[in-house]
Amino acid sequence: MDYDPQDIEERWRERWAETGRYEADSEDSQDATFITVPYPYPSGGMHIGHARTYTVPDVYARYRRQQGDNVLFPIAWHVTGTPIIGAVERLKKGEEEQLSVLRDTYDVPESTLQDLETPMGYARYFIEEHYKRGMKSLGLSIDWRREFTTNDERYSKFITWQYETLRDRNRLEKGLHPVKYCTNEQQPVTTHDLLEGEEAEYQEYTLIRFGLDDAVVPMATLRPETVRGVTNAYVDPEGTYARATVDGETWLVSEQATEKLRLQAHDVTVEETFSGAELVGESVTNPVTGDEVPVLPATFVDPDNATGVVMSVPAHSPDDYLALREAKADAERMERYGVDPAVVARIEPVPILDVEGYGDVPAKDAVESAGVESSNDPELEAVTQELYNREFHAGRLHDDYGEFAGEVIEEIREPYRDEGIEAGHFGTMYEFSEEVVCRCGGDVEVAEQDTWFLRYNDEDWKAATKRVVENMECIPENTRDEYDHTIDWLNEWPCIRNYGLGTRLPWDDDFVIEPLSDSTIYMAYYTVAPRLREIPVEDLDRDFFDALFYGADAVEDPDPRALDLREEWLYWYPVDYRFSANDLISNHLTFYLFHHAELFDEPQWPAGIVIMGMGLLEGEKMSSSKGHVVLPGEAIERYGADTVRFFLLNSAEPWQDYDWRTDQVESVRDQLERFWNRATELLPAEPASTFDEAVPDLERVDRWLLSKLQRTVREVTEAMENSETRAASQAAFYGFEESLRWYRRRTDRSRPGAQWTLRRALETRLRLLAPFVPFLANELHEELTGTPAEDAPWPETDPTLEDATVEVQERRIERLTEDVNDIVDVTGTDPDRIRVYVAADWKRKVFDAVAETGPDVGAAMSEAMSDPELRERGDAVNDLVNDLVELVRDLDDETVETLAGLDELTVYEAAIPFLEREFDATVDVYAEDANPPDPGDRAGNAVPFRPAIHLE
DSSP states (O other): OOOOHHHHHHHHHHHHHHHTTTOOOOOTTSOEEEEEOOOOOOSSOOOHHHHHHHHHHHHHHHHHHHTTOEEEOOOOBOOOBSHHHHHHHHHHTTOHHHHHIIIIISOOOGGGGGGGSSHHHHHHHHIIIIIIHHHHHTTOOOOGGGOOBTTSHHHHHHHHHHHHHHHHTTOEEEEEEEEEEETTTTEEEOGGGEEEOTTOOEEEEEEEEEEETTEEEEEEESOGGGGGGOOEEEEOTTSEEEEEEETTEEEEEEHHHHHHHHHTTOOEEEEEEEEGGGTTTOEEEOTTTOOEEEEEEOTTOOTTSTTSOEEEOTTTOHHHHHHHHHHHTOHHHHHHTTOOHHHHHTOOOOOOEEOTTSOSSHHHHHHHHHTOOOTTOTTHHHHHHHHHHHHHHHOEEOGGGGGGTTOBHHHHHHHHHHHHHHTTSEEEEEEESSOOEETTSOBEEEEEEEEEEEETTOHHHHHHHHHHHHHSEEESGGGHHHHHHHHHHOOEEEOEESSOBSOEETTEEEEEEOTTTSSSSHHHHHTTHHHHTTSOGGGOOHHHHHHHHHOGGGSSSOOHHHHHHHHHHHHHOSOSEEEEEGGGTTTHHHHHHHHHHHHSOGGGSOOEEEEEOOEEETTEEOBTTTTBOOOHHHHHHHHOHHHHHHHHHHSSOTTSOEEEOHHHHHHHHHHHHHHHHHHHTTOOSSOOOOTTSOOOOOOHHHHHHHHHHHHHHHHHHHHHHTTOHHHHHIIIIIIHHHHHHHHHHHSOTTSHHHHHHHHHHHHHHHHHHTTTSHHHHHHHHHHHHSSOGGGSOOOOOOGGGOOHHHHHHHHHHHHHHHHHHHHHHHHTOOOSEEEEEEOOHHHHHHHHHHHHHOSOHHHHHHHHHTSHHHHHHTHHHHHHHHHHHHHHHTSOHHHHHHHHTOOHHHHHHHTHHHHHHHHTSEEEEEEGGGOOOOTTSOGGGOBTTBOEEEEO
């Protein structure tokens, strides 16, 4: 029976669909396990990275079913927000890059493109033709009755209930708040909408309000305390600047800054624009010191950053120090822009603080000690950051700072800034830590908007969410601190958009709830989704969901249908494991914890989260826009779904990054085919469970394999309990395959005992492998026993088949075989006779001393020397103790104890027929102290459990 994965897999897909195999309903007689994974956002097709995301939880779902649990593993579709709208707009405009992605990367037929020109037409195509088809092809054990899209009417009613409840509990507030704002779409965006700058953070700059005649020339800084050290300012002479009325005052800033200020709730009118060169040579007044400082030209000034005017503090900023030095050296350029070089030459750094380890001008010391000579030196950034950190944590201000004199910067920066704002010397402005670009291609700026936001900064809400983290299982464990860290820094989160797909804000139809905010408790919706379709939309009001989630006492006249659904929800909840990506800890996953902590009681809080790593393709990051992806359908058609699954699961643990490499995938395909071929050799003429019948006579090597099988069951089970899918699949497949290879060498496989042993091992392994390669495992198990592997219980260890002694005995024979092969390889001989010498009795006494004391050389020597016979052997015992301590150091106590009771001579004598067959030579086994023939003078080299060997 040849291995044809496409034929086998299609038959099982049809069978699962016809029987509704994975449809899960509440049953009191079974334990419930609820597993979820982030629902896909179908703004494009499914690639192999997505395949792993959904296959890992599927493996755990299948495992729990074999353990006897009633498992719910659902999926839905996230169509909230604007990315799909943006993709549709780019398609309608005929943008070549978008068309290329659709045609070339995702194989959308030309005749179908028109169907994608509406948001839901676009989404539905990728849902049906990519995600659902791919998931079904992979054999994901999903309950398809529970799927929904986030713009379904009933789902919107559920989200409406959520946000009305949060508002009533004062977890929502309206007010000015900084948001990421797409200047193209003219609305707020969040992390999921970004093409670049996903990790960008808001930075609140202090604006130092320098003056020029009747105008304010604001300069942004993150270090307002350095204002007394400003010696000059810089502008881009080629940039465009503006004279603008800002909140009734005249400001001189870059043209780009006027739009930033307008977005940040300032009233801005541009009166005129001019070249930055017109500001060069002017002097501006420091609002704190009253000093006049010159404005110099500089190409490093970015008019698109903050106000486009930069203040210079050369005593405490290494880059400012070098820039000033370079300006002094470039008199010609200064003159070209109308600046007297003598004015520049007179500028000297003005120190404003002392910090241990640096002189009066810390920036000068920093660059000179680092050997940095130019502002273009890549080392400059690190030097600057190191000085900034030292000054922040240990820098003490000079006497000019009055009440702040002598204080450490870390302790007074905010109070000093606040005092400056109150005095009218400072203002504030937001800017990003890096460039941010929307998926639509538009620039993203910081905007202050009057918006509704979630109050994640509420201390009691944070405390409750930390209790969720404290009580849940975090896999891997080191992610626990990441959740706590995110909870600590999260503040208000804007939760609405001006437009897009999704649920309207219940009390203001002009706004839509944004994607990360409408995807926090949708897991609860899965539990009731199929039955909610039977209830008219108009009945799904606040009281209905209150009764569903809070019980009969929550409303005056509870709807019986809601109370009935409540039983369904309580049966499945909480979510036992949510499998999700590591980068979602900083937003979605922590939001998920916040909302569950607020809306549900502790018994319904999330029980566990498993973090997933990222995928590479041939060593490089996958990119749909560049066509650097593998589509699951193509991979399955080429290799088979089981191969795709097994590679994705076997190449790394879930939380580790993995790399899809074609040559390795092909190797997995070959390995599965070899497994299939070996298995089919063992299949009976008619399927039947043969293990209830009388067990035939078993030899020691049979008992050895069966004992190894029990260890494998234990290893795989322990790994699965920890969601270690790689360790589990490695043990079940590759690890046991090593044992089988040895077994095949050691025994006559035609024996009834061997046939029974091999079938028992095959049947157990197929059950262990069923979560990983369900098509192959089900097919073979059914041929073997009449029952699919997934319908058979998860294997349990059989204590009657565990035998530490026989495992240790067989390992000695295996080790002896390896040693003989090593000698043959090194010497290039083809021996006619092999002599094996087992260590003398006195050497076994030394081993007994080491076994008694453990791997402690001193204690072992003391124990050995208490025996008069051994004491007489002196140095020989000392040398042997050291050798044997190394032997037992890496062994567990059970193995050491078993070795202590092992009769080596008998073990090797019993293996003589095998050894003679293996090496086509006569094999003699002797005890070293029985005066055996020793033509090679080797017997004395024998060590307990490492016999001496002579080849003739």
